[in-house]
Amino acid sequence: DAMVIQNPRYQVTQFGKPVTLSCSQTLNHNVMYWYQQKSSQAPKLLFHYYDKDFNNEADTPDNFQSRRPNTSFCFLDIRSPGLGDAAMYLCATSSEVTGGPADTQYFGPGTRLTVL
Amino acid sequence: GQNIDQPTEMTATEGAIVQINCTYQTSGFNGLFWYQQHAGEAPTFLSYNVLDGLEEKGRFSSFLSRSKGYSYLLLKELQMKDSASYLCAVRDSNYQLIWGAGTKLIIKP
Numbered sequence: 001d002a003m004v005i006q007n008p009r010y011q012v013t014q015f016g017k018p019v020t021l022s023c024s025q026t027l028n029h030n031v032m033y034w035y036q037q038k039s040s041q042a043p044k045l046l047f048h049y050y051d052k053d054f055n056n057e058a059d060t061p062d063n064f065q066s067r068r069p070n071t072s073f074c075f076l077d078i079r080s081p082g083l084g085d086a087a088m089y090l091c092a093t094s095s096e097v098t099g100g101p102a103d104t105q106y107f108g109p110g111t112r113l114t115v116l
Numbered sequence: 117g118q119n120i121d122q123p124t125e126m127t128a129t130e131g132a133i134v135q136i137n138c139t140y141q142t143s144g145f146n147g148l149f150w151y152q153q154h155a156g157e158a159p160t161f162l163s164y165n166v167l168d169g170l171e172e173k174g175r176f177s178s179f180l181s182r183s184k185g186y187s188y189l190l191l192k193e194l195q196m197k198d199s200a201s202y203l204c205a206v207r208d209s210n211y212q213l214i215w216g217a218g219t220k221l222i223i224k225p
Contacts, residue, residue: 042120042203042215043159090158097211099146100166105213107158 003027004108006091012114013081021076021111023091031097032074033105034066035090043090049074050097078113086115118142120216122204127222128194136189136202136219144209150178150189151203153218159203162189191221199223 004025013019023032031050035043047056049068063085065077078085088110096102120140128134140148147166151159165171165180165187177190189202201218208214 040217040220042217044215045213088156099207099211101164103147103207103211103213104149104161104164106161110158112156 004091004093004106006089006108006111008111009109010112010114012116013078014116015082016080019078019081019113021078021089021091021113023074023076023108024072025091025093025108026072027093027095027106028071029093029095029106030071031094032068033090033092033094034064034074034076035092036085037088037090037110046076048097081113081115083115086113088112118208118214120204120206120214122202122216122219124217125220125222127224128191130194130196130223130225132194133190133192134194134221136191136221138187138189138204138216140185140187140204140206140214140216142185142206142208142214145182146207146209146211148178148180148187148207149205149213150176150187151205153201153203155200162202194223196223196225 007022033048034046037043046060068074090110091108092105094105122138150162153159163178170179175192180187201220203218204216206214
């Protein structure tokens, strides 16, 4: 089955210790997104890639970086995690971003990050 | 600013019908999405509306009125597994997806 996979599902890190979260997709979608979601809040878009074109949201802290080495994989790097970065990190993909049903985003299961 | 409003929480009875409302104020409109999110899990796609009217998909239906900036998700024959949060999201004229905070639906036997 075509899907979006995230690893690990649960990640524990220490304050200030770099951490990398990974996402892969078998949907062959052009667009990959990273969201941060805290309890009972809306998902917050951090950035997205259209193919290799990187799009950073204006309010995404510099502490968050991303890499997309190929169509299938995308990584979220948190350079110096703080206590406020504890959240669920969601990866999503879509075929397009230009309107219509092809914009539909499909999510991976998420990685829950704990910062000690 | 852009805004999406949904009730924070709703309670309904197993077997009943519930309507979850979503109102939006966005810079333009290029489609509205409904997602279901179980606790601790990722959102899963439910429906997409871009034209006014009702879209039916099994027990779930979604309605859109662009002139009123309003949508609702209608869930029929409620089952316990429908207990989840339901998120409304609108794509604006810049193709940014604006998310609501979600409505937590509690189903009671």
